[in-house]
Amino acid sequence: MGAWRTIRVMTDFASLGLDPALLSALTALGYEEPTAIQVEAIPPLLAGSDVLGQAATGTGKTAAFALPMLNRIGKRVEGQRGIRGLILVPTRELAMQVAEAVHKYGRVLDVHVLPIFGGQSLSVQFRALRRGVDVVVATPGRALDHLRRESLDLRNVEFLVLDEADEMLDMGFAEDLEAIVAALPKVRQTALFSATIAPRVRTLAKRYLTKPVSVTIANETAAPGKKPRVREVAYVVQRAHKAAALARIIDMEAPTSAIIFCRTRTEVDELTQTLGGRGYQAEAIHGGLSQEQRDRVLKRFREGTSELLVATDVAARGLDIDHLSHVFNFDVPSSPDAYVHRIGRTGRAGREGVAITLAEARERRLLHNIEMHTKRKIPVQNVPTVHDLRARRLERTQEMLTEVLEAQEFGAFRPLVESLAVSHDIFDIAAAAISMLDRSRDDDDVVDISSVPQSQSSFGGGSGPGPGKPRGNFAPLADATKIWLGIGRMDSVRPADIVGAIANEARISSRDIGAIDIADRFSLVEVPQSLAEGIITAMRGASIRGKKVTIRHDRGPKKRTERES
Ligand code: AMP
Secondary structure: OOHHHHHHHHOOOHHHOOOHHHHHHHHHHOOOOOOHHHHHHHHHHHOOOOEEEEOOOOOOHHHHHHHHHHHHHOOOOOOOOOOOEEEEOOOHHHHHHHHHHHHHHHHHHOOOEEEEOOOOOHHHHHHHHHHOOOEEEEOHHHHHHHHHOOOOOOOOOOEEEEOOHHHHHHOOOHHHHHHHHHOOOOOOEEEEEEOOOOHHHHHHHHHHOOOOEEEEOOOOOOOOOOOOOEEEEEEEOOHHHHHHHHHHHHHHHOOOOEEEEOOOHHHHHHHHHHHHHOOOOEEEEOOOOOHHHHHHHHHHHHHOOOOEEEEOHHHHHOOOOOOEOEEEEOOOOOOHHHHHHHHOOEOOOOOOEEEEEEEOHHHHHHHHHHHHHHOOOOOEEOOOOHHHHHHHHHHHHHHHHHHHHHHOOOHHHHHHHHHHHOOOOHHHHHHHHHHHHHHOOOOOOOOOOOOOOHHHOOOOOOOOOOOOOOOOOOOOOOOEEEEEEOOOHHHOOOHHHHHHHHHHHOOOOHHHOOOEEEOOOOEEEEEEHHHHHHHHHHHOOOEEOOEEOOEEEOOOHHHOOOOOO
């Protein structure tokens, strides 16, 4: 066994000791290797130890505690009742997010998970709790509420997680935590995760953890080596607008060859498709490709047929590619080390490179950790506005025109201009011609990604807003009507696919597209009455996600056929 294999085995999910069912779930999700905090925290948790973990959002901490918890709970046994895992989190957003993650990882084991938080109807929660769940993800206030009403039985809990403990303390949950933990069995496993291990957090850990193993990834020291000649920039963008923001940034930066890093295989595939749909020459490369496919992708990239390579860390590791003009991080890398590795691919051989990172507001702490590690500030910039792009486009048009003028290659068109000049101003003719050139480039379709509020452009603590909802930002349409599209959830269609297709085919702005309802076999899209006919005509024969779709006016629920509904 060579050195290479030893290293691989050490960082494999399989080598961490997880149940094969969970491993297959991770593969299906497109996870290729554990993040640093997972490598550190999973083995001691699997061995039954308590863990005190220092990790911020974006490091992969949720899987670091959820996987060992699921591993311990194991496959659901019918008839078995009782909550065996309890995860306490500070906010409702986090409760939903963590519950979704546990559900995703635990589906193979048929583990039932329930988020409970304030603001949601109690009776709905009563019913769900009565049906029986294995894991509860709760905010402390609501968990205590249920305990007092005796609708939450915590006597069978084997595994407790206190997630974002510093935030819970900041929000004044210390007493609630005390009361909840008092209702748990004394013999249990406990994990406490926190972005900072302040003295208060340490006190909490002393109270609730037994001989904990401490794990952290925040204090890595910088690897020795030459400082790269890289311009580093970050943009803070809502999740839902990331692809659009990336497209704008690519347009502004005009990279000659670039790698775009994503976390998972699934993300790589999705982003490659989205970029392709927007007209970029992007190719996916990840661990799911055969050697032959990989070679082909790389050949096209080296020859310049494709200019963007969308990759996971694992896939990029073995790549022998020099002269990248840009490295894009579609997500903040899960550790400072991963960041340094990624951006080390640009700025080689004496050329200047550019490293661009997209971050969600809640990942700013992670960016800050990277800055501490590299001892370099990563300035946060505003996503280029439509106005910036237009200015850039005009600049390019001017360059192109200057070239044509200098080459004197337009003689054949002079007679046309002369005949137009009989009845039009010569400047108007020139401007009209240029406007035709420009019209072929569509305006961007995202309304509000262009500015980063001041509060987001400086680093600091605090958890930002929750995950963005797709299509959450359209204005309600006045004279709206619905059109029916024969593509739905079963075709894995997403709102963005539909908006993209309609905006492209019908050459309208996505702002004119209203609410989108995706059912299993069809979707309903709200559009202005005045545009509906044009959209239906333009979309005839068009395909979405590779499927030719039928499109027509919606006939209302009664007239939809059984098969459609
Ligand atoms: P978290 O820090 O738990 O909020 O996780 C941040 C993001 O990383 C989530 O979107 C996870 O789905 C993703 N993630 C967690 N672990 C991995 C991994 N080993 N490989 C790829 N993505 C991961």
